[in-house]
Every structure is written in structure tokens, then in C-alpha cells.
Amino acid sequence: MKNTKKLVYISLLIAQAMVLNYVEKLIPFNVGIPGAKLGLANIITLISLNTLSLKSALLIVITRSTLSAAMFGNVSGFIYSLSGALLSFAVMAFLMKTKKLSLMTISIIGAIFHNIGQLSAAAVIIANYKIGIFLPFLVLIAIPTGLFVGTCSKGLLSYLYRTDLYFKEK
Amino acid sequence: MKKKEIIIILLIALIAFIAILITNQKKDYSAEQYVVITIDKEMYKKIPFDVDTYEEIAVHTDLGNNTIIINNGSVDVVDADCPDFVCVNTKPAAQVGDMIVCLPHRLIVEISE
Numbered sequence: 001m002k003n004t005k006k007l008v009y010i011s012l013l014i015a016q017a018m019v020l021n022y023v024e025k026l027i028p029f030n031v032g033i034p035g036a037k038l039g040l041a042n043i044i045t046l047i048s049l050n051t052l053s054l055k056s057a058l059l060i061v062i063t064r065s066t067l068s069a070a071m072f073g074n075v076s077g078f079i080y081s082l083s084g085a086l087l088s089f090a091v092m093a094f095l096m097k098t099k100k101l102s103l104m105t106i107s108i109i110g111a112i113f114h115n116i117g118q119l120s121a122a123a124v125i126i127a128n129y130k131i132g133i134f135l136p137f138l139v140l141i142a143i144p145t146g147l148f149v150g151t152c153s154k155g156l157l158s159y160l161y162r163t164d165l166y167f168k169e170k
Numbered sequence: 171m172k173k174k175e176i177i178i179i180l181l182i183a184l185i186a187f188i189a190i191l192i193t194n195q196k197k198d199y200s201a202e203q204y205v206v207i208t209i210d211k212e213m214y215k216k217i218p219f220d221v222d223t224y225e226e227i228a229v230h231t232d233l234g235n236n237t238i239i240i241n242n243g244s245v246d247v248v249d250a251d252c253p254d255f256v257c258v259n260t261k262p263a264a265q266v267g268d269m270i271v272c273l274p275h276r277l278i279v280e281i282s283e
Contacts, residue, residue: 030254030255030256030259031259032256032259032260032261033256033260034254034256034271034273035273036256073253074253074274076273076274076276077253077254077273077274080273101175102171102172102175104171104175105171105175105178105179108179108182112182122271122273125276126208126210126211126271126273126276126278127211128208128278130267130269130280131269131271131278133193133267133269134271135186135189136185136186136187136189136190136193137186137190139182139183139185139186140183140186140187140190143179143182143183
């Protein structure tokens with residue numbers, strides 16, 4: 001019974017992440033810097049890292065990236081976003097384990113590493129390492145957006161903790 | 171958020187800001203300048219570039235189309251059929267080192283010596 005519940009919860013999170021990806025595309029946020037975005041789907045990653053096991057959280061990240069790319073994106077965009085998503089997931093999972101930082105800081109650092117992962121993948125694909133000059137701009141954008149995403153996740157989690165939707169091994 | 175965390179974040183912002191200042195420094199280039207267009211790792215076009223250069227370049231590849239205009243000492247991507255429009259929204263490139271990137275089309279427009 002508990003397994004079914006977990007399965008439904010994971011599916012719901014993936015669906016929500018995809019909706020957030022779509023909503024994000026509707027919000028005009030184009031500043032002429034490749035890779036700059038709000039990163040609303042990171043709310044779901046932060047929530048899954050807090051309420052699910054590492055394995056299930058990773059499954060959510062990979063599935064939502066793949067499905068979003070299949071529905072609203074293209075192949076090269078998928079490579080960039082998956083590299084960013086995986087790197088930022090690894091860093092955020094590690095920071096969450098150390099339990100020293102607040103969710104907002106973890107979210108900001110995760111956003112910065114998402115940009116680093118994305119730009120590195122892009123640099124390899126187009127074989128031009130000079131696109132690194134965009135990184136400082138992306139870092140400056142990542143701070144307010146990461147703060148926003150972290151605050152949203154914190155608010156959501158305070159409600160989720162009152163439910164029994166918690167599948168993390170003690 | 172603790173005080174320590176806020177300091178860390180402000181420090182990161184400061185480093186990013188300094189990096190932007192360093193990369194944006196205006197330099198004097200007397201040497202000849204070129205507009206280099208690269209598509210999918212291969213050089214597509216190299217055009218000598220100065221204030222009087224006027225050229226309209228329509229790039230058509232399997233990956234997509236971009237229209238680039240060189241005019242009044244700056245280079246701008248004015249149109250594209252990519253999904254994100256980042257290249258069109260990027261401010262025109264005017265100095266050596268400036269670049270406009272269209273990641274979906276693997277297109278780079280940069281000014282080099």
C-alpha cells in the first residue's frame with residue numbers, strides 16, 4: 001500500500017515539474033543570455049530531495065528533463081538542460097546531506113551549478129570555451145531566482161511535513 | 171538563512187560582478203577586426219569588420235535559420251527561428267570579444283582580431 005502511495009507521489013511530482021516547465025515558458029524572461037531562466041522546476045527537485053530517497057529524487061530529475069524535452073524542447077536543448085540538472089542535483093544532494101545550509105542557500109548554489117553544467121555542455125557541443133564569459137551574468141541572475149525558488153520550496157515543505165507524504169529512510 | 175550564508179552569497183555576487191567588470195573592459199584595438207560566424211564547430215564566414223561595414227547575412231542550415239546584420243560598427247542577430255530567441259535578444263556585439271550565441275542552432279557570432 002505504501003508503495004502505491006509513493007508511486008503516485010513521484011508521478012505527481014514529475015507532472016508538476018513539467019507543468020512548471022511549461023508555465024516558465026509563458027513568463028517572458030529573456031535577457032539575451034543563453035541559459036538564463038527562472039528554474040521553477042527546481043522547486044520539485046528540492047521537494048523530492050527532502051521527502052524522497054536519493055534514488056527516487058534522481059529518477060524524478062531525469063524523467064522530468066526527458067519528458068519536458070520530448071514535449072516542449074529539442075534534442076540539443078535536452079543535452080544542455082540534463083547536464084545542468086544532473087550537476088545541480090548532485091551538488092544540492094550533497095549540501096542537503098551536510099545539513100548546514102538553509103534551503104534558500106542550497107537552491108541558489110544549485111541554480112549556479114545548473115548554469116555551470118549547462119554552459120560546460122554547451123561549450124563542448126559548440127567547441128567554444130569563450131561562452132564562459134556569460135557565467136558571471138548567469139550567477140548574478142541565479143541569486144534572485146534561486147532565492148525565490150528556495151523560498152517557495154520552503155513554504156511548500158512546511159505544509160508537506162504535516163502530511164504523511166514522507167518517504168525518506170530514517 | 172543565517173548571517174554566514176548571506177555573507178557567502180554576497181561574496182559570490184561580488185566575485186561575479188568583478189568578473190563582469192574585468193571581461194567588459196574597453197580596450198584599444200588598432201589591429202584589423204573580423205566578424206567570425208561559426209556553425210556547429212566549423213567556420214561559416216569571416217568578414218573584415220570596421221565602422222563602415224554593411225552586410226546582411228542570412229544563415230540557413232539544417233539546424234535552423236538566423237539573419238545577421240552588420241551595420242554602424244555593430245553586429246546584431248535580427249531574426250531567428252529558434253525556440254528561445256536568446257540570440258535576437260542579445261545586445262549587438264561591437265567590441266573585440268563580444269559574442270552572440272544561438273545554442274539551438276549551434277551558431278556563434280563573435281568579433282575577433
